[in-house]
Amino acid sequence: MHLPWCIRKCPYCDFNSHAAPESIPFEAYSRALIGDLDQQREQVAGRPLTSIYFGGGTPSLFPARYLERLLRAIEMRLATVADVEVTLEANPGTVEHDAFAAYRDAGVNRVSLGVQSFSDRCLRAIGRIHGRAEVEPAIESLRRAGLGNFNLDLMYGLPGQTPHGALRDLEQAVAAQPAHISWYQLTIEPNTLFAARPPRLPGEEALEAMHRDAGQLLADHGYDNYEISAWSRAGLRCRHNLNYWRYGDYLGIGAGAHGKVTHASRGRIYRYSCQRHPRAYLQGRWRAEQRELDGAERVFEYFLNRLRLRECFTPGDFAARTGLGWENVAHRVQRARQDGLLEVRRGGFRTTAFGRRFLNDAQAMFLP
Ligand SMILES: C[S@@+](CC[C@H](N)C(=O)[O-])C[C@H]1O[C@@H](n2cnc3c(N)ncnc32)[C@H](O)[C@@H]1O
Numbered sequence: 001m002h003l004p005w006c007i008r009k010c011p012y013c014d015f016n017s018h019a020a021p022e023s024i025p026f027e028a029y030s031r032a033l034i035g036d037l038d039q040q041r042e043q044v045a046g047r048p049l050t051s052i053y054f055g056g057g058t059p060s061l062f063p064a065r066y067l068e069r070l071l072r073a074i075e076m077r078l079a080t081v082a083d084v085e086v087t088l089e090a091n092p093g094t095v096e097h098d099a100f101a102a103y104r105d106a107g108v109n110r111v112s113l114g115v116q117s118f119s120d121r122c123l124r125a126i127g128r129i130h131g132r133a134e135v136e137p138a139i140e141s142l143r144r145a146g147l148g149n150f151n152l153d154l155m156y157g158l159p160g161q162t163p164h165g166a167l168r169d170l171e172q173a174v175a176a177q178p179a180h181i182s183w184y185q186l187t188i189e190p191n192t193l194f195a196a197r198p199p200r201l202p203g204e205e206a207l208e209a210m211h212r213d214a215g216q217l218l219a220d221h222g223y224d225n226y227e228i229s230a231w232s233r234a235g236l237r238c239r240h241n242l243n244y245w246r247y248g249d250y251l252g253i254g255a256g257a258h259g260k261v262t263h264a265s266r267g268r269i270y271r272y273s274c275q276r277h278p279r280a281y282l283q284g285r286w287r288a289e290q291r292e293l294d295g296a297e298r299v300f301e302y303f304l305n306r307l308r309l310r311e312c313f314t315p316g317d318f319a320a321r322t323g324l325g326w327e328n329v330a331h332r333v334q335r336a337r338q339d340g341l342l343e344v345r346r347g348g349f350r351t352t353a354f355g356r357r358f359l360n361d362a363q364a365m366f367l368p
């Protein structure tokens with residue numbers, strides 16, 4: 001569920017997020033989301049809903065009572081499992097004292113906190129609305145609320161950052177004992193302020209050093225690198241994101257949200273997206289486009305996602321997820337093995353360390 005507003009737009013961000021108007025139309029947007037859900041629910045009738053993700057934008061701008069209303073609306077309409085994972089993305093600059101207790105009472109049981117860095121200099125360089133001083137109280141407040149299952153989002157390769165600085169960030173993240181750490185290399189995306197006026201970023205050698213040392217540090221502290229950018233303590237992987245990476249189905253509700261639904265009996269997979277701009281979305285014009293995926297697209301999308309994971313995939317899983325036979329990809333899998341990008345493990349295949357390092361090359365082998 002996409003909540004598209006932020007206090008202001010960060011210069012590196014290409015997500016569908018918009019600087020918040022003077023007053024965010026919480027009421028009208030919540031109603032629009034429920035209307036959108038009503039249109040979408042039929043296509044997944046009876047299927048279990050295992051996770052809910054409030055992403056953005058900055059969902060923590062929404063008072064807890066709206067999230068509670070949305071969660072109740074979802075539970076009334078979809079077959080929600082008893083232990084459903086409910087994640088809220090939060091920005092340390094927007095969470096007031098004790099806000100997390102209210103979110104917990106509303107039904108949120110996992111929080112993803114956009115820390116990005118513990119260095120005030122780096123946070124300024126990437127235009128964040130918060131400093132380090134807001135991060136620690138936010139983590140403290142999570143803990144007080146009993147929300148121990150939280151993720152910290154960090155980025156590295158920030159303007160002016162040294163390998164030592166990147167490592168310091170991770171040390172401080174680990175000290176907060178999060179269940180999960182997402183560690184992304186800053187990328188310059190087209191149509192962002194950084195693309196127009198690129199900052200000076202660390203060079204290749206520094207990035208290599210950050211990568212090598214970070215992997216060691218996180219592993220030493222018991223974090224498992226189960227996906228290219230994701231690290232978790234035992235049993236605390238993100239169920240919601242795992243579903244994307246395993247090429248599962250999901251509904252996308254809200255401005256600019258994307259969904260993917262498989263109609264297994266008819267052997268069809270559809271992708272659709274919702275109106276990007278909140279204004280259009282609020283007018284009830286929810287659906288922007290929908291299309292069916294052909295075989296070549298299914299192959300590419302499956303591997304685009306699946307190769308990010310460290311767990312193995314099997315021919316049976318490929319067939320179940322895409323509806324296609326293994327013979328469509330066997331020769332390409334074989335070539336990726338010969339190139340050292342894939343390996344055989346316990347009856348399945350997975351990306352090698354070399355393949356993870358050159359992930360784009362591994363994924364490109366499955367392009368249409
Ligand atoms: C959907 S964003 C939003 C989370 C939340 N709005 C925030 O910024 O605190 C999820 C995460 O993606 C990462 N991210 C966003 N833009 C990025 C970029 N250009 N390069 C690398 N990581 C990026 C950030 O770590 C961010 O927290």
Ligand code: SF4
Nearest residue numbers: 006009010013017057
């Ligand atoms: S707060 Fe997050 S979603 Fe909003 S502009 Fe910044 S990075 Fe993008």
